[in-house]
Amino acid sequence: GAGVSQSPRYKVAKRGQDVALRCDPISGHVSLFWYQQALGQGPEFLTYFQNEAQLDKSGLPSDRFFAERPEGSVSTLKIQRTQQEDSAVYLCASSKKDRDLIAPQHFGDGTRLSIL
Amino acid sequence: DAKTTQPNSMESNEEEPVHLPCNHSTISGTDYIHWYRQLPSQGPEYVIHGLTSNVNNRMASLAIAEDRKSSTLILHRATLRDAAVYYCILRGSNYGGSQGNLIFGKGTKLSVKP
16 A cells, blocks of 8 residues: 655755655545654654644744645645755654554655755 | 663674664653664654563564563564664653654664675
């Protein structure tokens, strides 16, 4: 079956440009997470959606980062006025609704963002 | 704060068993132990989880200490494809806010030699 799909797989941008990263979660998954992974580190939480509602954006590093999921399926992470420290792999994960907070999360292969 | 401690790296020979340890001394009674792995250039992949009893699935086994302060992920016969970073993660209402986001540490990088 189809897993989580992210696009583009690689993105190179010049400092100061805006970028948009797309995530197609598994169909029917209510929960959607974005993570940022720096080189050699584990992923770090950015933001969470339950359907179309963004319930937690505490991990977004600055107001240049913005995420949306307008119809409760596809999500877009946008970074405005990119800076070199934004270079990282951006991972999207989805999961079923999970009252006990233990449902496995299914990850895409990420978008590797390089800011020149 | 990942609240788990894992060795930075381990090596194994192909077709031999691998035991990946994890310490989680501050675990509480309702916390689950989850394992994910991340192959090179891929996103993390769920492996297994447990609460108190040992667990087996097609990928691995999870052995949980009686006091739950440590656990071990067991790969019964390592293959080259098992070379990855393995993350031990606690999950439940005490972690990841109200929605259960995963809190990753640095994990254990497993190398498998042919």
